[in-house]
Amino acid sequence: MNNLKTITFLKKFLIVLVLVSFLGLTKAQEVDDESEFSYKEDSKNGPAHWGEIKPEWRMCNSGSMQSPIDLLNERVEVVSHLGRLHRDYKPSNATLINRGHDMMLSWEAGAGSIQINGTLYQLRQCHWHSPSEHTLNGRRFDLEIHMVHESMDNRTAVIGIMYKIGRPDSFLSMMKQDLKALVDTPNVERAVGIIDPKLIKLGSRKYYRYIGSLTVPPCTEDVSWTILRKVRTVTREQVKLFREAVQDESETNARPIQPINQRRIKLYRPRDNEN
Ligand SMILES: [Zn+2]
Numbered sequence: 314m315n316n317l318k319t320i321t322f323l324k325k326f327l328i329v330l331v332l333v334s335f336l337g338l339t340k341a342q343e344v345d346d347e348s349e350f351s352y353k354e355d356s357k358n359g360p361a362h363w364g365e366i367k368p369e370w371r372m373c374n375s376g377s378m379q380s381p382i383d384l385l386n387e388r389v390e391v392v393s394h395l396g397r398l399h400r401d402y403k404p405s406n407a408t409l410i411n412r413g414h415d416m417m418l419s420w421e422a423g424a425g426s427i428q429i430n431g432t433l434y435q436l437r438q439c440h441w442h443s444p445s446e447h448t449l450n451g452r453r454f455d456l457e458i459h460m461v462h463e464s465m466d467n468r469t470a471v472i473g474i475m476y477k478i479g480r481p482d483s484f485l486s487m488m489k490q491d492l493k494a495l496v497d498t499p500n501v502e503r504a505v506g507i508i509d510p511k512l513i514k515l516g517s518r519k520y521y522r523y524i525g526s527l528t529v530p531p532c533t534e535d536v537s538w539t540i541l542r543k544v545r546t547v548t549r550e551q552v553k554l555f556r557e558a559v560q561d562e563s564e565t566n567a568r569p570i571q572p573i574n575q576r577r578i579k580l581y582r583p584r585d586n587e588n
């Protein structure tokens with residue numbers, strides 16, 4: 314080997330060395346994350362016990378406005394005064410991360426906002442649950458995306474879109490390579506460049522609105538939920554990516570349905586002349 318070749322070889326060797334130690338580190342973190350909470354119903358850290366794991370997670374067990382819920386037709390009040398959902402999103406730099414319990418796409422500042430009852434909520438991140446967390450008249454679907462927004466005074470508004478098996482979803486087709494790259498590597502961030510949140514299609518003007526909570530610990534309440542009425546479609550292959558990414562034994566990450574209690578669910582339907 315001449316000098317140049319030796320140097321190239323040493324460089325490659327160093328890169329491999331760094332990668333191996335890096336992967337070792339993420340493995341250790343993965344174990345930590347898994348022990349925090351799980352989706353296994355009969356497990357000590359399963360959904361029925363989330364509220365006992367940490368004092369700051371107690372709402373998961375004692376809250377009365379928890380999510381997800383079943384959106385049952387008979388309980389829904391149809392209204393037209395909520396108005397159309399106004400999304401003012403902008404393309405912005407984003408990072409993808411496999412958090413162990415889900416896959417999350419987060420935007421740097423400036424991805425735009427939505428407006429609900431005069432309050433601006435900035436888009437922070439979106440992540441996916443499989444199967445869907447919310448149900449429609451008792452029916453669970455294959456996938457649900459949550460687009461998480463925050464207001465200046467730290468209130469949260471989430472837009473949820475549900476998907477069943479069918480034609481491919483174009484946003485997930487676009488993200489395919491990035492999602493694939495992270496399926497087996499929890500807690501590694503991947504820069505994915507500029508992503509336009511508008512490419513996550515709503516597909517309908519009709520939506521449900523109710524007040525609930527985060528569906529993972531700490532299960533914080535007073536979250537404004539907007540669930541699109543229309544169930545969109547994804548392919549089995551697209552759903553499989555999210556299932557495999559979940560480091561839970563069950564390969565699922567949907568919290569069980571929570572009691573509605575005294576809550577009202579509204580269904581916004583535009584008047585005919587607004588269509
Ligand atoms: Zn979620």
